[in-house]
Amino acid sequence: MAKELWKGNEAVAEAAIRAGCRYFFGYPITPQNEIPEYFARHMPEHDGVFVQAESEVAAVNMAYGASGCGARVMTSSSSPGISLKQEGISYIAGAELPVVIVNMMRGGPGLGSIAPAQADYFQATRGGGNGDYRTVVLAPATIQEMTDLTQEAFEIADLYRIPVLILADGMIGQMMEAVEWKKPKPRKLPKKDWATSGTKNARTHNIINSLFIDPKDCTEHNKKLQEKHDLIAQNEIQYEEYRTDDAEVLFVAYGTTARICQAAVLKLREAGVKAGVFRPISLWPYPEQALYACANRAGVKAVVCAEMSMGQMIDDVKISLAGSKPVSFFGTGGGTFPTPVELMQAAQSALKGV
Numbered sequence: 001m002a003k004e005l006w007k008g009n010e011a012v013a014e015a016a017i018r019a020g021c022r023y024f025f026g027y028p029i030t031p032q033n034e035i036p037e038y039f040a041r042h043m044p045e046h047d048g049v050f051v052q053a054e055s056e057v058a059a060v061n062m063a064y065g066a067s068g069c070g071a072r073v074m075t076s077s078s079s080p081g082i083s084l085k086q087e088g089i090s091y092i093a094g095a096e097l098p099v100v101i102v103n104m105m106r107g108g109p110g111l112g113s114i115a116p117a118q119a120d121y122f123q124a125t126r127g128g129g130n131g132d133y134r135t136v137v138l139a140p141a142t143i144q145e146m147t148d149l150t151q152e153a154f155e156i157a158d159l160y161r162i163p164v165l166i167l168a169d170g171m172i173g174q175m176m177e178a179v180e181w182k183k184p185k186p187r188k189l190p191k192k193d194w195a196t197s198g199t200k201n202a203r204t205h206n207i208i209n210s211l212f213i214d215p216k217d218c219t220e221h222n223k224k225l226q227e228k229h230d231l232i233a234q235n236e237i238q239y240e241e242y243r244t245d246d247a248e249v250l251f252v253a254y255g256t257t258a259r260i261c262q263a264a265v266l267k268l269r270e271a272g273v274k275a276g277v278f279r280p281i282s283l284w285p286y287p288e289q290a291l292y293a294c295a296n297r298a299g300v301k302a303v304v305c306a307e308m309s310m311g312q313m314i315d316d317v318k319i320s321l322a323g324s325k326p327v328s329f330f331g332t333g334g335g336t337f338p339t340p341v342e343l344m345q346a347a348q349s350a351l352k353g354v
Contacts, residue, residue, distance in 0.1 A: 003178040008143050009034035011179055012076070012102055012166070013042070015150035018181070021072045021100070022048035025062035027055060029081045030114040031170035032104035036076065056081040060088030060101075067097040068208040070195030072154055076102035078170065079120050080111055083128060089163055090129025094210030096194075096225075098157030100150070101135070102166045104173040107335030115335025116170035118255060121312035124167045125284045132222050134229045136164040136236060137283040139254045143177035149281075152184040156236060159187055160228055161194075167283060169308060171256045171337075238281035239290050243269070247276030248299050249347045252291065252317050253306040254280050257338065261306055264343035274299070275347055283313070288320040295325050302350035306343055307331045326354055 006014070013035050016024070024043060026036040036052060043050040049066075053059035056077055063075045077085060082103045092099050105120045107113035124137045136156055140146040146168065153164040196206050212218035242258075243265050244250065251261040258279040268275040278294050280287050295303050303325050305314040310333045318327055330346035332338050 001180050003180045005176055006143055006147070006179045007034060007174070007176045008146055008168070009104065009173040010038045011143050011147050012150050012173075013038035015147040016074045016100065016154070017042060017046055017048070019072065019151040019154040019184070021074050021154065022046065023063075023066040023071045023073045024048070025051045025053050025059040025066070025073070025075050027053050027059050027077065027081060029078045031106055031116070031173050032076050032078045032102065034173070035102060056084035057088065060085040060092070063099050064088055064092050064095070064097060067092070067099045068095070068196050070192040070197045072158075074100045074102065076104070078104045078106045079108050079117070082120065082123065086123075086128035089135065090127070090131055090133060091210050092163050093133035093135065094131065095208050096161040097163070097208065098154070098161055099163045100153045100157055100166065101163055103168070105167065105169045107333070113335040114170070116256065116308065116337070117333065117335050118169055118257065118308040119310070119312065119333060120167065121283065121307070121309060124165055125286070125316070133225060134162070134232075134284060136160075136162060136232060137167050138164065138238070139167045139281060139283050140172060141255050141258050141279065143172070143175070144179050146172060147179050148182060148184070155184050155187045155189065158189045160232055162228065162232070169256050233285040236282060237285050237287045237290070239287040240279045240281060241294060242277040242279065244276035244278060244294055244297070246274050246299060248274045248301050249351050250295055250300050250303045251275065251277045251306055251343070251347070252280070252303060252313070253277060254283065254313065257306050257308050260338055260340060261343055263340040264347065267340055267344050268347055273348065273351070286316045286320065288316070291317065291320040292322070292324065295321055300325065301354045302347075303327045304343070304346050304350050305329050306338060306346070308337065309333055326350070328353070
């Protein structure tokens with residue numbers, strides 16, 4: 001199949017449409033504005049609905065309502081806008097609704113900058129709203145992966161009745177790359193017999209809700225959610241290894257940073273240092289066992305966690321390795337990028353320290 005040149009943000013929206021998304025609710029914020037713009041232009045061609053809501057809070061609650069009716073729904077924003085959506089995301093998770101959410105991360109905290117960053121990792125993987133809930137978090141590193149993971153996100157969301165977050169930085173949203181359109185792997189999805197789609201067939205009323213007045217009922221609901229989270233952790237882990245078979249120093253990075261790490265690996269190998277990259281694709285569930293196995297192969301002496309933040313994923317790296325290898329950190333915050341040379345120097349320093 002021929003490849004096409006696509007911009008990241010527009011590819012997200014097109015992938016969602018191809019996945020059957022027919023309802024999008026959003027609000028403009030840089031650097032993800034092309035997502036709602038694309039939906040506004042193309043949703044009518046597919047008998048879909050685009051609504052620019054009056055706020056991020058309104059948009060996420062519209063997504064709650066449409067998903068509750070059984071529709072495939074998406075909302076998107078960038079870092080501070082996702083913060084505003086957190087209450088709604090907690091409600092969506094509590095009500096067990098499948099919604100796909102896109103965060104094109106920018107610098108922070110607060111309003112920060114409009115440049116690409118990765119400082120929303122804690123928010124995405126720990127949950128920025130209240131309560132014991134999880135969202136599946138997928139982190140693409142290319143536009144091809146962006147299209148594939150966006151389509152897969154709708155399948156995962158429907159299968160487990162859970163919100164799925166596409167976590168990318170603004171660079172991936174703004175850059176252009178060749179894309180080959182593929183269909184996600186087929187999954188046997190359950191019927192949405194829980195949806196509030198009307199009672200024409202004389203069924204009993206369905207209730208979509210996240211409120212449990214009796215603590216015992218809420219406890220049982222939390223147990224049910226945890227069982228679902230455990231099942232997802234067994235089945236939905238994704239990761240990629242790059243030049244790790246003989247590595248003596250291992251980078252751990254995701255998204256754009258992982259691509260820069262790959263460039264650093266090539267420079268290190270030219271200099272006689274065997275380096276590799278372990279790239280988590282699912283940030284939750286995190287590939288803990290795979291990372292442990294990779295880092296504890298013969299020859300690996302040091303691990304460098306690289307992020308476009310001041311250090312967030314490093315917590316999961318340390319948890320995964322359980323003290324088995326020394327872990328150092330290299331990061332940039334606020335919207336700046338690490339360079340291959342800087343990462344190369346970080347790896348060389350890590351090796352000198354062991």
